Amino acid sequence: MTEHRDVLLKGGRLLDPSSNLDGVGDLLIRNGKVEALGGTIGTPDGAEVINCAGQVVSPGFVDVHCHLREPGREDVETILTGARAAAAGGFTAVCAMPNTDPVTDNQAAVGFVLKQGRAANAARVYPIGAISIGQQGERLAEFGEMVHAGAVAVSDDGRPVVSAQLMRTALEYARTFGIPVADHCEEPTLAAGGAMHEGFVSARLGLKGIPAEAEEIMAIRDILLARLTGGHVHLCHMSTKGSVELIRWGKERGIPVTAEACPHHLSLTDAAVEGYNTNAKMNPPLRTAVDVEAVQQAVKDGTIDVIATDHAPHHNDDKQREFSDAPNGIIGLETALAVNVTWLVKSGIISLGTLIERMACAPARLFGLPGGTLRRGTAADITVFDPDQAWTVDPKAFLTKGRNTPYGGRILHGRVGCTLVDGRIVFKTMG
């Protein structure tokens, strides 16, 4: 019933790079699809009207990289809480990484994630299957069956694919199914025991560092294997100047490489670790100002295709411990838009249009997902947000179970007012 109620988004700035759309107008949703858009649209009988004056109406954001922890750690996140947090952050679709317990490395596990995602009735949840069985880096998982069950990509994220031969095989085999192979780039012997970026801050704090080269060595290996195989390699959470230079090198040669960066790597440096702040501990670690600037520029010029959150909730008990023993990862679904607006758009590095391209259009396109567009006739996965609204980050107010954010107490700009999936309102704060 409510599913089929018409929704009229009235007077917002319709901004959709996928159809070169940027102008104030109305957008009508009927039967879950974009029925009409642009200009003034009369209110159909019984339609819910949302006044979007001063708001941006954008294709819903798509996160190709998050950790929803179910099955295994339902105490820190479930697919339900994660999907709701995603909707609150303006995401209409998220891709769940397979490093669950048990690992999402078979068709039954993929089906479970999909089922829980549908039941959540919030952002769409797409499973990513493991590259190797148990993420052990030894035997390929059954890509075909997982894709048939609904997986949209494969990744051993959280762990790098150490064996170059396995990575080669994965890239070759994935071609049959037309899915990207997403890799967590980290040379494990260089990174072993590391707790933060290797530099002056790590030397001062007495913490074992992870050099930028640990990421870059694997990035170039993967790019070269993509050249060898013709398979689509997607490099997760790129964080260093060297990495983006290598990706640029690969793209200039037509190698099928795409890459993502995370809001935290676009906004914070390793200085955030000062005081042994475990909410600034993640992998890859926060890097230097030079790296942040280089990755920002790569987002601008398209070397970095998508911005993904790497949302990684952890229990407070796990984070409240000595830095070297605390787990890696921070939450990101409910701050991604604001961090990106604050550090990238307000600072003049990219336009709102480019931000929407990186957060909505490109991720949907690269992972072959519905959405990422406002085109007429497509599913109405839409985010309405106010890019100027300032708000103070209060971790206690998040819908995610995680509280592990380095942005707590910060004043950020850009707030989601309403999120619609299939034309249904799954999150709304605006009047």
Add this chain to the structure above:
Amino acid sequence: MSAPLGKDLLGLEHLSAEQITLILDTAEPLREISERAIKKVPTLRGATVVNLFFEASTRTRISFEFAEKRMSADTVNVATSASSVIKGETLVDTAKNLEAMKIDMVVIRHASSGAARFLAERIESNVINAGDGTHEHPTQGLLDMLTLRRRFGTLVGKRVCIVGDVLHSRVARSNIWGLTKLGAEVAVCGPRSLLPTAIADFGVQVFDRVEQAIEWADALNVLRLQLERMTAGYIPSLREYNRVFGITRERLDRAPRDILIMHPGPMNRGVEIDSEVADGPHSVILDQVTNGVAVRMAVLYLLAGNAPALAEAARKATADD
């Protein structure tokens, strides 16, 4: 003047030159207490100090315990080794339990960098860092500085080279911060595999060859070379380390001036330092140990919120007891 150092002593990086000088000046008269037949002043009578050692230590723990007892504090020693899995919970819970027992000060030694600060942020008691991971060991840095200052009169312009495994050394970090704040010139020397890649950012000179360090320095602080560094592959062998970086009589004989030799202990004789040097005329290694007690007394005293001027008075008053 109350609590001139703040609540805790976690490291030397964030202390001012004035605060460091205050500790050293306070330590000077306190040295004398340990020379007496009755080595005790009532300064910290009624105060409870917990020595919380999560990592094996003999000399630092004993030095702190002497310092506490000579100031008449009540002390409790807790030596606990925790597996890395339960460490975090143990430390949070330990903090809460200690606080509930109404103690005044905690001296903590822990294998994780930042552990002392972690504890300090969670309890109201004063916390003294007795070595946290590879971060800092401030009282060791202070006793090294007191030793040098007593020999040289001043640290200004004096050249001190730290030799060895700087990468894993909390002593090195505390030395670098403290010495540079007090005007000394600081250098480090060791295999590059045992120096932080960002070492130059500390504002120190770097020598690749120990011969260059010896030619340059007024004093060498020779770090302990742990056997694990060889098994972990940082250096090929202890034997070669001694041949390339060992502080030997032969090397020191070629120095253009007398060089003071320090070592934070425990020594690996024949590895980073030869016995002839350790026991030789220019070694101040045992002075360091003596000064360690005085420096720790000074830190306890200052953190307890006492005015430094009273240190001398307290000594005088009790000298007649």
